[in-house]
Amino acid sequence: MNAPDRYERFVVPEGTKKVSYERDTKIVNAGSFTIEREDHTIGNILRMQLHRDPNVLFAGYKLPHPLQYKILVRVHTANQSTPTQAYTQAINDLDKELENLKQAFEDEKIRYEERPKQGY
Amino acid sequence: MERAAGGVSYQRFPRVRIRELKDDYAKFELRDTDASMANALRRVMIAEVPTVAIDLVEIEVNSSVLNDEFIAHRLGLIPLTSAAAMAMRFSRDCDACDGDGSCEYCSVEFHLAARATDSDQTLEVTSNDLRSTDPKVCPVDQARAYQHALGGTEPFDTAAAADQRQLRRGQELRLRAIARKGIGKDHAKWSPAATVTFMYEPEIRINEELMETLTLEEKRNLVESSPTKVFNIDPNTQQVVVEDAEAYTYDDEVIKKADAMGKPGLIEINAKEDSFIFTVETTGAITAYELIMNAITVLRQKLDAVRLQDDDADLGELGAHLVGG
Numbered sequence: 447m448n449a450p451d452r453y454e455r456f457v458v459p460e461g462t463k464k465v466s467y468e469r470d471t472k473i474v475n476a477g478s479f480t481i482e483r484e485d486h487t488i489g490n491i492l493r494m495q496l497h498r499d500p501n502v503l504f505a506g507y508k509l510p511h512p513l514q515y516k517i518l519v520r521v522h523t524a525n526q527s528t529p530t531q532a533y534t535q536a537i538n539d540l541d542k543e544l545e546n547l548k549q550a551f552e553d554e555k556i557r558y559e560e561r562p563k564q565g566y
Numbered sequence: 567m568e569r570a571a572g573g574v575s576y577q578r579f580p581r582v583r584i585r586e587l588k589d590d591y592a593k594f595e596l597r598d599t600d601a602s603m604a605n606a607l608r609r610v611m612i613a614e615v616p617t618v619a620i621d622l623v624e625i626e627v628n629s630s631v632l633n634d635e636f637i638a639h640r641l642g643l644i645p646l647t648s649a650a651a652m653a654m655r656f657s658r659d660c661d662a663c664d665g666d667g668s669c670e671y672c673s674v675e676f677h678l679a680a681r682a683t684d685s686d687q688t689l690e691v692t693s694n695d696l697r698s699t700d701p702k703v704c705p706v707d708q709a710r711a712y713q714h715a716l717g718g719t720e721p722f723d724t725a726a727a728a729d730q731r732q733l734r735r736g737q738e739l740r741l742r743a744i745a746r747k748g749i750g751k752d753h754a755k756w757s758p759a760a761t762v763t764f765m766y767e768p769e770i771r772i773n774e775e776l777m778e779t780l781t782l783e784e785k786r787n788l789v790e791s792s793p794t795k796v797f798n799i800d801p802n803t804q805q806v807v808v809e810d811a812e813a814y815t816y817d818d819e820v821i822k823k824a825d826a827m828g829k830p831g832l833i834e835i836n837a838k839e840d841s842f843i844f845t846v847e848t849t850g851a852i853t854a855y856e857l858i859m860n861a862i863t864v865l866r867q868k869l870d871a872v873r874l875q876d877d878d879a880d881l882g883e884l885g886a887h888l889v890g891g
Contacts, residue, residue, distance in 0.1 A: 452752050453658065459707045481872050487869055489607045494602035498576040530874060539577040541869050544597070546636055548583045554594075555855060560585040 455515050458483050467530060476504075476522035479530045485509060489517040495536040501527035578603075590760075592854035593765070604764050605841045611762045611861040613750040614868070616656075617648035617851040618674060618703050622744040629737045632692075637731065641743055641757045644693045645706040645849040646674075654747040655665040674703040676743040682733040689733040696743075703745060704852035758857050760847040766837035768814045770796070776832050777806055784827060791823035791884055812843060 472475035489507035496505035504522035521529035654854040663669035693705035750757030824832035
């Protein structure tokens, strides 16, 4: 009856930004990113990647409510960096990691298929 | 401009070793990454890798004992070969049609017509009776039967045909169905994954010096204390050896046993936090290898979608000057 449509979970409504950034009013180099229609999949890898950056003093994410299909990623960095810079860097690094992983899988598949030929 | 230069990279270089790879099953080791990445891959494989499944059913005649909704639901759950799904369009973004099955980019039409004639036998209607209009997309069982007929090596079980319903004399079922691309997040019928699991690789260390102080009986008790067969006793040397580290379920039973025997530190077990053992099983809609590769592709697309756009990056003072200047 009043159940939200299932696609609401992953289709960004028109006129809404996928990612928006809001600076913290009290702390310099801190702010939070609101990512629409994403969940733990993106939130957790982003947070963990941000933790690898020594300029990041704090990084955390939350899914405020299971029926509000968005996550908040809060970042606080040291003076050498900014939250937007750290955020972009984290995405670039994750993307390169996955590109690398894909290549690793392709190579390993070839190696795997060669294995029985060598063994017997 | 300083921001464009960015910082140094904190990228990781994961390693992979495939242990077993079959059409619908894969087991592999993933190393040099963390649990967030392993879990993201698992989540994407289950809920976000697209497949094709029946989504709209128009029933022309149904005089069977099952009601229309029941049959439509069962049709939806039939796994369809979805190797082409990654390249297809979602009906909601398709501009060539309204997602009504009139266009080849986003949908595939199926027909089913079955009628039990005068014999006293009931007629079994299965996914084998579905007729696809696109040879690339058909029920998985039909594709397997076809492969088998061509001399495929995989054994084929004819009883595996999905979605059985029975028609008695004079009963008829005739319908038109439209299959669309979708993801498991929308409805589980679109999930290509039967199971995707990962575990931390255990690292088991036995304190041999302390172990020597045990009698054979005590060693046996220790080995028996584990609910799964992780340890064994070497019949020649009578030493406790690790038989299958991965059988360990992180139950702590042997460690508790060692403590109870007054030998704390006899066995130490750690989860290696950067090594994972994955098990992937698919429904047959796509192969296990395709599922893994598509999951990586989908996760990269998702990451790309959450990049800051030029207009929403808060450039602060620098940005204000750039725009103003």
